[in-house]
Amino acid sequence: MNKLITAFLCFFVIQINAQEETDTTTFDAESYQKTLDSINNSFTYQYGEVVLNNGLAILNVPKGFKFLDSQQSKRVLTDLWGNPPSEPLGLLFPEDMTPMHDEFTYAVEIEYADEGYIEDEDAEDLDYDDLLEEMQEDIKAANPQRTAQGYPTMELVGWASPPYYDQDNKKLHWAKELKFEDYDVNTLNYNIRVLGRNGYLNLNAIGEIDMLDTFNADRDNILHSVEFTPGNRYSDFNPDIDKVAAYGIGGLIAGKILAKAGFFAVILKFWKFIAIGAVALFSGFRKKLFGAGKEDA
Known part of the structure; x- marks a missing residue:
């Protein structure tokens, strides 16, 4: 706590x-x-066009939303929601939502992963059922370590929304339904990835599973709201000088990168206690x- x-x-x-x-x-x-x-009331939100990460990308805040910059988002994620320290580019909130709202629905955290150029040749050949089984086994295998480190065990119930890759716009999205130890209501983790020249933007939404329809109604506006700037786009990749990531679309969905040291902290960030439970604790008390x-x- x-x-x-x-x-x-x-x-x-x-x-x-x-x-x-x-x-x-x-x-x-x-x-x-x-x-x-x-x-x-202590937060200052932005609307309209927002420059992300010193010109790396542009966010046009969708109608019905508001944006919280990096420094304020750190305060929300770490001080208010109890996450480990991180480097978010910002948080996107529905316009009627606040970090400590009694009827919290969801927020979208925006981050940048400087992992290199993601080759997408494997996208058309992926079997998402096989990929899901692999992810379920990976999470199950990691639970003893999670318990030893003081984190709740979790189960990947299935796809809340199966992966979809937009080949033309280099945008990928999918949603997972997660079940956490000792919690009756399952968690929705909606993942959006925007591929760029040297890495990708993470847009991750968290809420209870019944928020799926609400987020689906907003998803396209959120997908269209962010783009890399010229020079940083996927099409700007230069094989002679740019780094290529060690995984493709399948690895990006499966979260193999999370197997690094930050795995448990990253997963904790999307535990429903963080985004919703803190508010529920206040409300219940x-x-x-x-x-x-x-x-x-």
Whole structure:
């Protein structure tokens, strides 16, 4: 549990213990809401055209969305949602959503992976059923190590949306349904990859599995919103000087790159507790504190 959440819980417990002889429901409820409002109002969002990573790519923030820059996104991911430190390019939120929203739906994290040029000749020959089985076995095999490192075990239930590669625009997307240990509601991890000259952009959305239809309705606008700039595009690849990645489209989908040292941290980033559970914790604690007062009234 991160320090911010702990501080909030301690604050409410102290308030109740100190004033348990009086009716503090209104006071505590107002304090809770003021604190969340203060956090949510502390962010400055961008709209329209946004330059990513010093001119590497351009994001045209889709209608109905807002963008949080790299520094503010680090605060959200690490301080508010409890992730290990990372280097996001930003976070894309639905316009009516905030990092600490009671009815959180999803957010899209944008990153850049400088892994080299991804050769895509294997895309047409991939058997996605075989690939899924391979991924399921890889995740199952990694669970003992995850447990030893203090992470929950997980299971890849299946494709929430099967992989699709847009050959013309060099954009790949797929969605996984994940089940985490001790959680009844499965997690949706929607993956978008935009291929470039020297690597690819990651656009990853996380939410509960019932967010699939909501994200599918937004997906095309998100896919069309980001492009590499001239000189950084897939078509700009120069085989004489540019690095080629050690894997193709199949390896990119299977996440073989995650087998490196950052595997567990990356997966934790898409654990539903991070994006949704922190908010639920606040919400549930609030109901526990204030719900009884309303029922007794």
